[in-house]
Amino acid sequence: MKGRVLAVDGDVAVIRGERGDARVAAQAGWRPGDLVDGRVRVRAFGAADYPAPGSEVMRLPRARLDALHARARALTEVRALFAERGFVEVETPLLVRAPGLEIHLDAVPAGDGWLITSPEYQMKRLLAGGFERIYQVCKCVRGNERGAHHASEFTMIEWYRAYAELDAIIDDTEALVARVCTGVARLGGGRTIDVTPPWPRLSVRDAMARWAGVAVAGDEPAAALVAAVRAAGIAIADGAAWDDAFFAAFVARVEPAIAALDRPLILEDWPAPLAALARRRDDDPRVALRFEAYIGGLELANAFGELTDPVEQRARFGDDVRIRGERGRDQYPVDEKLLAALDEGLPPSAGIALGFDRLVMLATGMTDIRGVLSFAADER
Amino acid sequence: MYDTSDIRKGLKVLMDGNPWTVIEFQFVKPGKGAAFTRTRFKNLLNGNTKEMNIRSGEKLEPANVDQREMTFLYKEAGDLVLMDQTSYEQVSVSAEMVGQAADLMKDNLPCTVLFFNERAVDIQLPTFVQLEVTASEPGVRGDTSGNVQKPATVETGAMIMVPLFIRVGDMLKIDTRSHEYVERVAK
Numbered sequence: 001m002k003g004r005v006l007a008v009d010g011d012v013a014v015i016r017g018e019r020g021d022a023r024v025a026a027q028a029g030w031r032p033g034d035l036v037d038g039r040v041r042v043r044a045f046g047a048a049d050y051p052a053p054g055s056e057v058m059r060l061p062r063a064r065l066d067a068l069h070a071r072a073r074a075l076t077e078v079r080a081l082f083a084e085r086g087f088v089e090v091e092t093p094l095l096v097r098a099p100g101l102e103i104h105l106d107a108v109p110a111g112d113g114w115l116i117t118s119p120e121y122q123m124k125r126l127l128a129g130g131f132e133r134i135y136q137v138c139k140c141v142r143g144n145e146r147g148a149h150h151a152s153e154f155t156m157i158e159w160y161r162a163y164a165e166l167d168a169i170i171d172d173t174e175a176l177v178a179r180v181c182t183g184v185a186r187l188g189g190g191r192t193i194d195v196t197p198p199w200p201r202l203s204v205r206d207a208m209a210r211w212a213g214v215a216v217a218g219d220e221p222a223a224a225l226v227a228a229v230r231a232a233g234i235a236i237a238d239g240a241a242w243d244d245a246f247f248a249a250f251v252a253r254v255e256p257a258i259a260a261l262d263r264p265l266i267l268e269d270w271p272a273p274l275a276a277l278a279r280r281r282d283d284d285p286r287v288a289l290r291f292e293a294y295i296g297g298l299e300l301a302n303a304f305g306e307l308t309d310p311v312e313q314r315a316r317f318g319d320d321v322r323i324r325g326e327r328g329r330d331q332y333p334v335d336e337k338l339l340a341a342l343d344e345g346l347p348p349s350a351g352i353a354l355g356f357d358r359l360v361m362l363a364t365g366m367t368d369i370r371g372v373l374s375f376a377a378d379e380r
Numbered sequence: 381m382y383d384t385s386d387i388r389k390g391l392k393v394l395m396d397g398n399p400w401t402v403i404e405f406q407f408v409k410p411g412k413g414a415a416f417t418r419t420r421f422k423n424l425l426n427g428n429t430k431e432m433n434i435r436s437g438e439k440l441e442p443a444n445v446d447q448r449e450m451t452f453l454y455k456e457a458g459d460l461v462l463m464d465q466t467s468y469e470q471v472s473v474s475a476e477m478v479g480q481a482a483d484l485m486k487d488n489l490p491c492t493v494l495f496f497n498e499r500a501v502d503i504q505l506p507t508f509v510q511l512e513v514t515a516s517e518p519g520v521r522g523d524t525s526g527n528v529q530k531p532a533t534v535e536t537g538a539m540i541m542v543p544l545f546i547r548v549g550d551m552l553k554i555d556t557r558s559h560e561y562v563e564r565v566a567k
Contacts, residue, residue: 104414144385144436145415147407247413251433255410274412292411302411328437 002037005030031062067364067372074180074360078137078157081176087133087159092122094139098335101320102276103243106143107332108152114332115141118353119158120277121338124306127162127349128341135159137356148368149298151357152377160306160351166289169303169350170266173293174199177264177300177359185264186365187296195264195295195362203269205287208246212253216246218271218286242273259297267292277316278304293354295362303352310342381439384417390504392424392443392494399424399443399496408433424494424501427476445494447504452489460485460503462493471500481556483538484509505556510565511535512551519544529561 003017013026015036027041034041082089098121099107099114107114116122118140126134140156157176161168174197177185185193208216213232216225222242229236229249236248258265268291272280275288289305307313317334324331360372370376382393391402400421409415415436422429424445434440450462450471459472460482471493475482485491485505492504516532529541532552540554542561553562 145409150407150409244414247410251408251410276412299411
């Protein structure tokens, strides 16, 4: 009979034809959506099978179906790895009273508060509450982010280790990526990157000096950094803030250089003004215990040696609130419950947030994040 | 005013008194850094392009660009001449604004003409055109590996790479954005 394959389960396929559904012997290579006649596949399901304009029927192109299958397998591998390493999976609220204060993130209002931009405050409270190794796979929502590498609603893998340093988190990250990508990350266009551990490491200072020709100390005034960036031939406005001067050089010179590397990169020791929730180094307080993991130019993860000092944390929240105000960004309350947890005592910890959608992109070679989502923003 | 979330291909904005259209854009946000949209614009008056990083929060001024449906008549020197089918008004636009796609334009092709300050400045072609093959060598039999293609000339004189089974007289669907063969269509 002639019809479309509805489902394939082992040797049996269900086909929907003009006279109804029928179970038939599945042939090798049949996939849901394929058009078949008798035992012969007439046409593979592909881009040409997109529904007609105005149709409510949803038919995913073959490449996207394959990517979504790979996504499900990746999630299984992620959970298996954390189980092997003694982590407990936790769940924290999506709807919170005090979202992240990070200056360049927009939280989306909902109900009596906001949707989380990251589960970090709640997960740290769980660490303070007595957990030692926790992980979570959850949705996060960040307003006004859309692009080939950004979806406003995306999936984060976030994990923490109490009584551990960043080296342990780097080891987790390398193992996770190597496992999900089976050793080789795919960047589209046939380009691949060997992700076998251990990965090369470089400090932000060395990266900025090598690729941008800009010396960054971390405690210089903004005007001095603006002058150094301009001296390196990079356009930047007079009176630009320290972070804007830094990122002008970083985006123009450092990111393209990282994108061209044939190995992943752990970019570590971020200048103190970009410490976010990271602890400063004891031996050089101008840099913070923070790293970012890059693969082929894709920024995959951000990690902190966690700040556990409640006094410094309160001061940083105060700075964030002030800077958000100065720059005309939405104002959010400070998470007093997190500060109270730090007052009671957070063990020395390290933690990381890793973009699961981007990890699936690397596992499948999809170059647009929409390709690894079952529903992109404009398909809801 | 537009902000960065309005940026999309074809958006018309006014900068330095000139009308520009967005031809490419990319959202960029380094971790812990400010977001911006790396945007490539084409000047609607002279075809020049430039790239700018537009930070989230910055505003763009809309350009007062009108659009009218017109049909293509003929090429004259370096210009494309089009006509409004109701008023019979004729306008000419530099062929450089259309780039390589100019050689896919056939008489009576319906196009959208952009006007800035009453002056015709740019043409938007349909995404696909259908053109007949006027010359192509027969494909070499036996070479069936992968994506083998051969050149074919279509009725407007444009040269397109096509699959080996295409013959003189076939009607082709061609993508005007990429100048590439899409499929063979029934006449």
